[in-house]
Amino acid sequence: MTHIVDEPGTAPAPPSGRRGRRTALIVLAVVVVAAVAVIGALGLGGGQEEGPGTPPRAGSLVPVTRATLTERTQVDGRLGYGTEIPLPVKATGTVTWLPEPGTTAERGDTLLRVDDRPVVLLYGTLPMYRDLGAAVPASNQDGGSGRADGRQGDGRPSGQEPGTSGGKGAGPSGAPTAEGDGGGGQRARAAAPRELKGMDVLQFETNLAVLGYTGFTVDERFTARTADAVKRWQKSLGLPQTGTVGVGDVIYSAGRIRIGHPGVRPGAAVGENTLTYTGSARKVVVDASAADASWAVRGTAVRVRLPDGRSVNGRVASVGKEATAPEGGEQGSGQGAATVPVTVTVKDQKSLGRLESGPVTVEYVGRRAEDVFTVPVAALVALAEGGYGLETAEGTFLAVRTGLFADGRVEVSGVAVREGLKVRIPE
Template sequence: MSGAGTETGAKAAHPVEPTDPVDPVREGTAPPRNAGRRRRNRTILVVAAVTVVAAVAAAGGLGLGGGEEKPPSAPPRAGSTVAVARTSLVERTSVEGTLGYGAEIPLPVKATGTVTWLPEPGTTAERGDTLLRVDDRPVVLLYGTLPMYRELGMTAATPPPDTTGTTNPPASGGAGGTDGGADGATTGGTTGGKGTSTGTDAPPPSPPPQPMRGMDVLQFESNLAALGYTGFTVDEKFTSGTERAVERWQKTLGLPATGRVGLGDVIYSTGRVRLGQAGVRLGGPAGENTLTYTGTSRKVVVNASAAEASWAVRGTELTVKLPDGTPVKGRVASVGRQATAPGGDGGTGGGGAPTVPVTITLADQRALGRLESGPVTVEYVGRKRENVLAVPVAALVALAEGGHGLETTDGRFVTARTGLFADGLVEVGGPAVREGLKVRIPQ
């Protein structure tokens, strides 16, 4: 009995698989084949498990996993920070303008006759140049502000009273031109005594011409001297010296040397002129609309809104941007006093707001290059705020309760009152807004 029980326990402790007999292992020999296969299988299973874990982890990282995961934390707030700064703000406004020489004005041509020569449009004329020819006589440009209103030359003196044919007063005691004789005969023209007639005496010689005087004489003599004609004193008297100088000038022009300047021989302007379009053709009669002119300096004309033209004050400095973007300094020279609607009805109707012409001069003509006309942009200063707190406009945030605010670097929001907007900045204020405060610019 005891021998049988011991055997049974050994079997339980060492069960034998009938389908998998185990060969005895000899010392110093390789393990059996089946054992090595099992080890290799276990190694493959371990590697496969590691691969699956890695794949699952990768899928979870790409958001492909299906299991519950902790949501990612919120990313940090993006954006830069700036400090509230104290500065000056200037509001600039742009309007459209036109570059050119200005409106053409008719020349005050006073010569009468037939137009026999005209210049090319765009020709520049200066002192002493011929503007046009009337009856083949040159009309010359001179400089001055006083228009030509009379002929210039020596004036004839007032002749003495005419005493030809008068008699001397009768002698004492006589009457009626008689010598008081008994026969009452007249003695006029018969004797050389008292009461004789002077009707046969020669008239006295005429007095010499007298100098003409006036400011127009001074203006003309100044031009004559500037052209190189001398021999007279530049003053308000047209003397014989002036007359001789005029004769030399007339010979140069191919005119008869009369020494006198006709009313239509000269046209005055304040300086050089640029001649425009002619109002008549060759062979037509001369008149006030015969030829137009402008100044030689290029300028800008802006048709400014009459309701918003407070910036247009004579002498105001501004910036003109040429078509290529080049900035040029300008200055308001004149402002029209009559508003005109776009339809040209004087502001009484039309489809647009009335405008006034504003003329802007450009001191640096060289900066314009060869550009003579074209559209330009005029920038002028509107409002200006000095010594105020400001931040970039992008730093403003809209508050839920209304208005604007600023976000500080620690995430707080402070209320900010806004003022002038200019050059990408905005004026700000408020109890919590101070110079140097760091605020965030959201992205």
């Protein structure tokens, strides 16, 4: 093996081959370091380590930190008032007036007019199922077909037996019979009205008092004092002052409603779809993937991004129990995936501005990784043997296992991974 010895005072032989390239790289590195030093001295750049809020640069060193990573997922939704459903109109006759779609109705407002009589909105959960009055026929006590005018369905006065002309104890031929008569005559007793009681009475009296018609005790008993208040209410509505509320005079809802689109026009007979309504609060409906809807739990907090770029807080209110596939979708295709409707409510309605409907984006929290080691995603290096690693400040590589990716960072773990370890962003 021949050894080349440099004589004193002579310059070394020019580098060649691999050694020559290595020398060139060293010189280049010195030039780069010198340039960085000059830039730093001039205040045009920082050191190698990046601040917490600065995006990492290629070649810079960043520390391994402990943090909680949160995966956020976005899905498309639509803002609106929800599905319109028919109002339970029980009045019979001809529709003579309808409100404009989009109108908001509250307690005491007229929803529509039938035979030029107002049908009024009141608040409550129990539907109107019978006439309410102080002298309602006994047949109406259980929600029968007694009418508000105190006559039975066949036109006879309340309590009159079929085949009689009225009067106490009228027999088959119309002649009165004694109460103790044993001659086989049919005994007829007038069905005396009983005092009306029930939760529906309490619900109605509560509304009447809130509207300002008082003078009675709000309880489950419909008394003569209640009837007096009803007469005053009927006078304000332009109705005959009977003191009795017919089953079709009132419609109950849980609160304010928004009038939808009518199913008939004025002049038509009342039907099942005479008028529709929704709630008065705007909400968001998301068709969530049935296979990935574990996030959709009632009460879950979400963020709703509006078309103008603003975001507002929302909360999951309900989740449909029936999955459906889009029309024309094929099984196994992305467009044919089954979905379930998820309703999101927005408590601060003012934050929505004047927007009543339109496409929105709902952002929800998917997975969370708490108190884990994290680095910027850009710090990961693909290893030749497979998987990922991190390059240390000394130039060595550590194999790591990756976990959750979120917000530009990734969860990492490994034997040599520790908090504060400096790793390099590869160039």
